[in-house]
Amino acid sequence: MERVPIAGVGMTKFGKQGQRTSRELFGEAAGKAFEDAGLSPDDVDEVFFGNFMGELAEQQGHSGPLAADAAGVTAPATRIESACASSGAAVRHGVNRIRNGDVDVVLVGGAERMTNLSTAEGTAGLAAAADALWEIKSGITFPGAYSLMANRYFHEHGGSREDLAEIAVKNHEHAVENELAQFQRAITVEDVVEAPTVCSPFGLYDCSPMSDGGSAALLVSEEFAEDHGLGPEVAITGTGQNGDRLALQDRVSMTRTPAAERAAEQAYEDAGIGPDDIDVAEVHDCFTIAEALALEALGLYEEGEAIHAATNGETSAGGELPVNLSGGLKAKGHPVGATGGAQISELTKILRGDHVNSDAVSDAEVGITHNAGGTVASCVVNVLEVIA
Amino acid sequence: MERVPIAGVGMTKFGKQGQRTSRELFGEAAGKAFEDAGLSPDDVDEVFFGNFMGELAEQQGHSGPLAADAAGVTAPATRIESACASSGAAVRHGVNRIRNGDVDVVLVGGAERMTNLSTAEGTAGLAAAADALWEIKSGITFPGAYSLMANRYFHEHGGSREDLAEIAVKNHEHAVENELAQFQRAITVEDVVEAPTVCSPFGLYDCSPMSDGGSAALLVSEEFAEDHGLGPEVAITGTGQNGDRLALQDRVSMTRTPAAERAAEQAYEDAGIGPDDIDVAEVHDCFTIAEALALEALGLYEEGEAIHAATNGETSAGGELPVNLSGGLKAKGHPVGATGGAQISELTKILRGDHVNSDAVSDAEVGITHNAGGTVASCVVNVLEVIA
Numbered sequence: 109m110e111r112v113p114i115a116g117v118g119m120t121k122f123g124k125q126g127q128r129t130s131r132e133l134f135g136e137a138a139g140k141a142f143e144d145a146g147l148s149p150d151d152v153d154e155v156f157f158g159n160f161m162g163e164l165a166e167q168q169g170h171s172g173p174l175a176a177d178a179a180g181v182t183a184p185a186t187r188i189e190s191a192c193a194s195s196g197a198a199v200r201h202g203v204n205r206i207r208n209g210d211v212d213v214v215l216v217g218g219a220e221r222m223t224n225l226s227t228a229e230g231t232a233g234l235a236a237a238a239d240a241l242w243e244i245k246s247g248i249t250f251p252g253a254y255s256l257m258a259n260r261y262f263h264e265h266g267g268s269r270e271d272l273a274e275i276a277v278k279n280h281e282h283a284v285e286n287e288l289a290q291f292q293r294a295i296t297v298e299d300v301v302e303a304p305t306v307c308s309p310f311g312l313y314d315c316s317p318m319s320d321g322g323s324a325a326l327l328v329s330e331e332f333a334e335d336h337g338l339g340p341e342v343a344i345t346g347t348g349q350n351g352d353r354l355a356l357q358d359r360v361s362m363t364r365t366p367a368a369e370r371a372a373e374q375a376y377e378d379a380g381i382g383p384d385d386i387d388v389a390e391v392h393d394c395f396t397i398a399e400a401l402a403l404e405a406l407g408l409y410e411e412g413e414a415i416h417a418a419t420n421g422e423t424s425a426g427g428e429l430p431v432n433l434s435g436g437l438k439a440k441g442h443p444v445g446a447t448g449g450a451q452i453s454e455l456t457k458i459l460r461g462d463h464v465n466s467d468a469v470s471d472a473e474v475g476i477t478h479n480a481g482g483t484v485a486s487c488v489v490n491v492l493e494v495i496a
Numbered sequence: 497m498e499r500v501p502i503a504g505v506g507m508t509k510f511g512k513q514g515q516r517t518s519r520e521l522f523g524e525a526a527g528k529a530f531e532d533a534g535l536s537p538d539d540v541d542e543v544f545f546g547n548f549m550g551e552l553a554e555q556q557g558h559s560g561p562l563a564a565d566a567a568g569v570t571a572p573a574t575r576i577e578s579a580c581a582s583s584g585a586a587v588r589h590g591v592n593r594i595r596n597g598d599v600d601v602v603l604v605g606g607a608e609r610m611t612n613l614s615t616a617e618g619t620a621g622l623a624a625a626a627d628a629l630w631e632i633k634s635g636i637t638f639p640g641a642y643s644l645m646a647n648r649y650f651h652e653h654g655g656s657r658e659d660l661a662e663i664a665v666k667n668h669e670h671a672v673e674n675e676l677a678q679f680q681r682a683i684t685v686e687d688v689v690e691a692p693t694v695c696s697p698f699g700l701y702d703c704s705p706m707s708d709g710g711s712a713a714l715l716v717s718e719e720f721a722e723d724h725g726l727g728p729e730v731a732i733t734g735t736g737q738n739g740d741r742l743a744l745q746d747r748v749s750m751t752r753t754p755a756a757e758r759a760a761e762q763a764y765e766d767a768g769i770g771p772d773d774i775d776v777a778e779v780h781d782c783f784t785i786a787e788a789l790a791l792e793a794l795g796l797y798e799e800g801e802a803i804h805a806a807t808n809g810e811t812s813a814g815g816e817l818p819v820n821l822s823g824g825l826k827a828k829g830h831p832v833g834a835t836g837g838a839q840i841s842e843l844t845k846i847l848r849g850d851h852v853n854s855d856a857v858s859d860a861e862v863g864i865t866h867n868a869g870g871t872v873a874s875c876v877v878n879v880l881e882v883i884a
Contacts, residue, residue, distance in 0.1 A: 168624055204596050
C-alpha cells in the first residue's frame with residue numbers, strides 16, 4: 109500500500125533519569141523530531157502515544173492528551189498500550205491514519221518512566237504484561253518466562269550459553285559510540301557468563317535494563333512532503349501487527365512466536381518485499397534469546413539457526429545482516445513505551461546515513477523493525493525503505 | 497467520508513459483577529455482537545479494545561490480545577486507553593481502519609471491572625485520568641473537579657440545584673425498562689436533592705456509579721456487508737476526536753469543553769450534517785452537569801441554556817431531542833472502558849427500532865454519541881445514521 113514518509117525523528121538519551129516525567133521525556137523527543145523535520149506542532153493532525161506503566165509508575169493514565177500537550181500539539185491524541193510494543197503499535201496506527209487520506213501529519217512515539225521505581229516495583233509493574241490470572245498468580249516474571257523459552261530452545265535446537273552471551277556482546281559493542289544509548293561500553297563473553305544469575309540461563313547481561321526515555325517520529329503524507337519541500341529520505345512502506353494467547357502455557361510452541369510471524373507476513377506483503385530484501389534490522393532483544401526468536405519469526409533465519417548468528421559474526425556491524433546497530437534494547441536501553449518509536453528513530457537515521465553506525469550498512473536500502481509485547485503475545489513489524 | 501455499517505452490537509448488563517474479569521465481560525459482549533451480526537470470530541480482521549484501569553483493578557495491562565482471545569479472535573488487537581473515552585476512541589479507530597480499505601471487519605468495544613475495588617481505591621484509580629502533577633497532588637478527585645465546573649456554570653449562566661436533579665431523574669426514568677441498566681428504578685427530584693452530599697452541589701444521585709461491564713460492536717465495510725447479505729440498518733457516518741490540557745486549571749474556561757466542540761465539528765463535517773439534523777443523543781453524563789456541558793459542546797444548545805433542557809422536558813423520552821434514552825452513565829452505569837462502546841450499542845438499537853425505548857424516537861434517522869475522558873481533556877464524537 110501507500111508508502112508513508114518519515115519527515116523527522118527524535119529520541120531522548122535512554123538511561124536513568126527517573127526524576128523526569130514521561131510527558132517531559134516525550135516533549136523532548138517530539139521537539140527533536142520537529143527540528144529534524146522542519147515542522148512545527150501546529151502542523152500535526154493527530155497523535156498516537158505509546159506508554160505502558162504510567163498508572164503504576166506515575167499515577168498517570170489518560171496520557172494521550174498529556175503527551176500532545178507536552179509536544180505543543182492540539183489534535184486528537186490517543187494513548188496506545190500494548191505492553192513493550194506500545195509505541196510500535198502507535199507507529200503502525202499512525203501509518204494507517206495517514207493512509208486514510210484525510211490527515212497529513214501524525215506525531216507518533218512513546219515514553220516511559222521506570223527508574224523512579226524500585227527493581228521489585230518495576231518487575232511487578234512489568235508483570236502486568238503477562239496473564240494476571242495464570243502467569244502472575246503462579247509467580248512468574250518476564251526474566252522467568254523468557255528463560256523458559258531459552259531453555260526450551262536449547263532443548264529443541266541446541267545452542268549454548270555462550271551463543272546467548274554473544275548477542276549481548278554484539279549489542280553492547282554497537283552502542284559504544286551511540287550517545288543516546290544507556291550503556292556505552294563493550295563487554296566480553298566472559299563478563300556475560302560470569303555475571304550474577306537472574307534466572308538460568310540468563311545472567312544480568314542477558315537482560316535489558318530498566319530505563320527512562322522518550323521517542324518520536326513525524327509521519328507525513330507524500331503529498332504534504334512534496335508540497336512542503338521536506339525531502340524525506342526514508343518511508344514506512346509496510347506495517348503489520350498481530351497477537352497471540354497472552355500466557356506462555358497457552359501457546360502452541362515455546363520457541364516460536366506466531367504473532368511476530370503473522371505481523372511480519374503482513375508487513376512484507378504490505379511493502380511488496382520479502383525477508384531476502386532486508387539489509388538491516390532493529391529487533392526486540394528484551395532478553396538475549398528474544399533476538400534469536402525475532403530473527404526466525406521475521407524469516408531472516410531458519411528455525412533453530414538464529415542462535416548462532418551473533419557467534420558467527422553475521423549480525424554484527426561488520427556482518428551480512430547487521431542487527432540492532434543502535435545497541436538494541438540490551439544496550440540502548442528499554443524504556444518500555446518508548447522502545448518501538450526508538451527503533452524507528454534509530455533505523456531512520458541508520459538508513460539516512462546520519463547515525464554513528466550508518467557506515468556499517470552504507471548501501472542499505474531496506475530495514476525492518478520488530479517490536480514485541482510480553483512473551484510476544486503482541487508484535488508490530490514495520491518495514492522502512494530509502495526513498496531518496 | 498465513507499460510511500461504516502454497524503453489523504452487530506452487544507453489551508453485558510452493567511452493574512455490580514466484580515467477580516468477573518474484564519476479559520470475561522468483553523467476551524460476553526463480543527459474543528452477543530457476533531450473534532447480532534451473524535458473523536463469527538474468524539471474520540474479524542482487527543480489534544480495538546478500550547480499557548482504563550486494568551493495571552490497578554486487575555494487575556492487567558496488555559489487554560488488547562487478551563480481549564481478542566476472549567472473543568475467539570486471532571488478529572491485530574490494540575488496547576486503547578483514553579480514560580472514560582477509551583472505547584469511544586476504540587470505535588473511532590475502528591471506523592478509520594475500515595476506511596483504509598484493506599480490512600473488512602473490525603471488532604471494537606471495551607470493558608471495565610471496578611466494583612472489586614473499594615470506593616476509595618476506585619476513586620483513586622479514576623484520578624489517574626487527571627493530571628498527576630497538579631490535580632492529584634492537590635487532592636482533587638472527579639466529583640470535586642466536576643463540582644467546580646458546575647458551580648462555575650451556575651455563576652456564569654444561572655441554573656439551579658433542581659435543574660441538575662432533573663437530569664438524573666430523566667436518565668433514571670429512561671433506564672426503568674432497560675434490562676441492561678444498572679439502576680432500573682425511577683427517582684424524584686426530592687430524592688436527588690436530599691441525597692447525601694458527595695461534593696456540593698452534587699449529591700449521590702448526581703454521580704454515575706462504579707460499574708462492571710463490557711460492550712462491543714462489529715464494524716464492517718459496505719462491500720463486505722453487501723457481499724455477505726448482512727443488511728445493516730445503521731452506519732457510522734462521521735467520527736471526531738480531540739483533546740485539551742489535562743488539568744482543569746490550564747483551561748480557557750471552566751464551563752466550556754473545547755475538546756468536545758472540536759470533536760463534534762470534525763464528526764459533523766465528516767458526516768456532512770450539522771446539529772440541526774440530530775434526532776437523538778447519547779452523551780457522557782458522568783455527573784449531571786456533564787450532560788449540560790455535552791449538549792452545548794455538540795451545538796445542540798446555546799451556551800448556558802442546556803441546564804434547563806431536562807427541566808423543560810425537552811430531552812426526555814417524550815421531548816423534542818431525547819438524550820440518554822439508555823439511561824446514560826447515570827442510570828445505565830459507567831464501567832469506564834466499556835462506556836463509549838455501550839453508547840454505540842444502545843444508540844444502534846434505538847435507531848434500529850429494537851431498543852426498549854425506540855418508540856420514543858420512532859422516526860429518528862440520525863443519532864450522535866459523545867464520550868468524554870477526564871474533565872473532557874479528551875472527547876470522541878460519533879454520528880450514526882439509519883441506512884436501510
